[in-house]
Amino acid sequence: MEIYQHFRKEERPFIDQVLSWREDVEMKYQRKLTDFLVPREQMILKAVLGNDADLIHGLYGGTDQVERMRAIIAPEYEVIEEEDYQLTLLEASYPDKFVTLEHRDVLGAFMSLGIRREKLGDLIVRDGTIQIVCASEISDYIRMNLTGVKKATVEFKEKPLEKMLENDETWTTKDTTVSSLRLDVLVKEIYGMSRKKAGMxxxxxxxxxxxxxxxxxxxxxxxxxMISLRGKGRSRLDEIHGQTKKEKFKVSTAKLN
Known part of the structure; x- marks a missing residue:
């Protein structure tokens, strides 16, 4: 199929999933609400659905700033509202003077309940507050069962999505040239290490x-x-601007501070 040639081989199962969703909506005239999709999956979904005249689709994850979003695919005559994405914002507080919690601690606590990552949207942990956007169908289960993270006792309560904290992440951008678009070359460039160490x-x-x-x-x-290196944080390859006369690639990268 022609659509496959635009994407990586390992992305074919997700492409097939999107094609199956589209076919179901077209045949049954019933909308499809997906789990949370990461940015790459969102891009693939939009590319596969394209400008299908018989369908509409949308993405939403609580605010315009979030990374993970649920998608809705629906017949073209329907109207998609924000509440249709069935999102719930859960919030809990913890004594940050006595307990230090990181994103991975809280995510690990969620996962220990047997919750799939795809049922959870963006997660914010800062200043003694934990916020998570989740699929509404599992919000009661979380509130009843997630009562502790590390040494902190927590009680999650439902909050309006408008109360979602703004993401305070800051990224440092950089324009540079690289010899190729290989992963080891970009990890070397972004994280400031030798190519051998990047490969290791x-x-x-x-x-x-x-x-x-x-x-x-x-x-x-x-x-x-999106790239992440354990212990060194996250980064992105924002844009590829083409090649120089010496056949190096001009790129823009960003690294999370």
Whole structure:
């Protein structure tokens, strides 16, 4: 199928999933609400659905700033409202003077309940407050069962989505040239290490691309790809601007401070 040639081989199962959703909506005239999608999946969904005259689709995750969003695919005559995405904002407080919690601590507590990551949207942990956007169908389960994170006792309560904290992440951007778009080359450039060390991190499973572990140093990156290196934070390949006369790639990258 022609659509496959625009994406990576390992992305074919998700492309097939989107095609199946589209077919179901077209045949049954019933809308489809997905789980939370990461940015790369959102991009693929929009590309696969394209400008289908018989369908409409939308993405929403609580605010315009969020990373993870649920999608709705519906017949073209329907109207999609924000409440149709069935999102719930849960909030809990903890004594940050006595307990230090990080994003991974809280996410780990959620996952220990047997909740799939795809049922959870963006997660904010700061200044003694935890906020999580989740699929409404699991909000009661979370409130009843998640009562502690590390040494902190927590009680999650439902809040209006308008009360969602703004993401205070700051990114440092950089324009540079690289010899290729290989993963080890970009990790070397972004995180300031030797290419050999970058390759060692990749081989050891310390590097994720679009939230999935990639252990191939020669993996080719594309515009919009998210990268994370264990212990070193997150980064992005924002844009590929073309090649220089010496056939190097001009790129824009960003790293989370």
């Amino acid at each position: 991190h990749i081989d050891a499973g310390h590097v994720k691309v679009n939230f999935r572990v990639v252990e191939d140093p020669s993996f080719t990156l594309e515009s919009g790809d």
